Amino acid sequence: MRINWDYIKLMALLLVIFGLFAFSNERSKKRAVTGINVEFVGDQNLYITEAMVNKLLIQKYGSLTNMPKEKLVLNTMEEVIETNKMVKNAQVYLTVNGELTSKIVQRRPIGRIEGSTKFYLDDEGKRMPLSMSHSARVPIITGKITGKSLEDVYEILKYINDDNFLRKNVIGIHVEDEENYQLKFRMENFVVNLGGIDNLEEKFKNFKAFYIKADKDSTLDDFAIVSLEFNNQVVCTKI
Template identity: 25%
Template sequence: MLKKIRIGKGVKIIAAAVVLLSVISFAERKQGAEVCRDIFVKLDNQYDNFFIDENDIIALMTDDGDDIIIGKDFEEINLKTIEERVRTQKFLQKAEIYRDLKGNILVNAKLRRPFARIVEPSVPRGYISTDGVILPPSRKYTSRTIILSGSFMKELVKSDLTATEEGKKIYELLKFIDGDKFWKAQIAQIDIDKKMNVLIYPQVTKQIVEFGQPDDLEAKFKKLKVFYKQILPQKGWNTYERVNLEYKDQIIAE
């Protein structure tokens, strides 16, 4: 009796497995015969930097309309190739493309956020993103960020900032400023010469800040905050034209 019960359970399990495989096989055949119904793009644009939009992404996917996707059989659509095509857009930090069960292609993309803009006559204009990538200019949108200028820009634009030791130092300087509400609001422009000496131009006050090399960031900005918070209110906002932070434990103003 016990053996019959075991055999019965085994038969049920096998039958269930056969049904499941049949359903999967049918679903695969059905999906293979489906065509792409539509494309839906979800663009993470939380920082309101409208360098590209959904239409730009669809243009990349379709190779500017040469590769029609909607209405094409999914057997003829290579999602990996399309994803690689979209990822060539440097304004995108990431892009994932997949299909759903309804026959649509879904795109999840995230824009890079710029935190500095390169403005130097001798080099092409562009942006630096928060992950250190050099971005091209945009015809659609101009982001209000810190301006970077100076003769060192010729060297800086040769590669992403994280690729060189000099670039990493400038990247850390930009990240420091971007991460502090006071300095982000206070600093308008940074000029860097061939020797990587930094000059800072503030938004409001007229003093040029001689920062020196982009190192000892916390100590130098601490001294600069003392200058703004304690010295200028006492001496007058237009008393000094330059302030030097290069020397340890000293603030030189003239």
């Protein structure tokens, strides 16, 4: 009988591969956590600290060091971290060296509400609590804060945040009522009456044209009020 050596070699190779896979799989199951690492993605202003993240996990699971890999439920760990209101998204994984790593994206505040209750407004228009770890340098919102005015303020903040000049210079928004918003600038004494949130692009375009000319003429200090309420006009009131 003729022996098919090619077939035997193939079967032997498959057995070796299967054995290596089984060995690797068994070794992987026995791998334990050797350390914990927390990484913050993007903005380095820490509204939640590494210690806070570790505390959340320890409260839920106890000490994680030396915990076998098979006992880790990574999806649940992510959900635990995301219960913190400063966290937008969390990803937890175990490295080949056994380090349990949490990659965290924080929520990003774009305005701070100073009303009967104090909180941040984040870049998705949601309420975000103040942090004991870091105070964000964002416009302060004052005045008659209501549900509708808060929605309008978010639209104004989004526009400000997307404009380099406005983002650097606007330090406050005051709500007179739901159709009248005032802006306070970092270096100027005048206030800007924005009116409502209609035609924001046109209003700010006109304002920046006025600002450039007044700055060139050295007359910015002459004004107490700059109004953008009227169609395609900038109306100024002198001191």
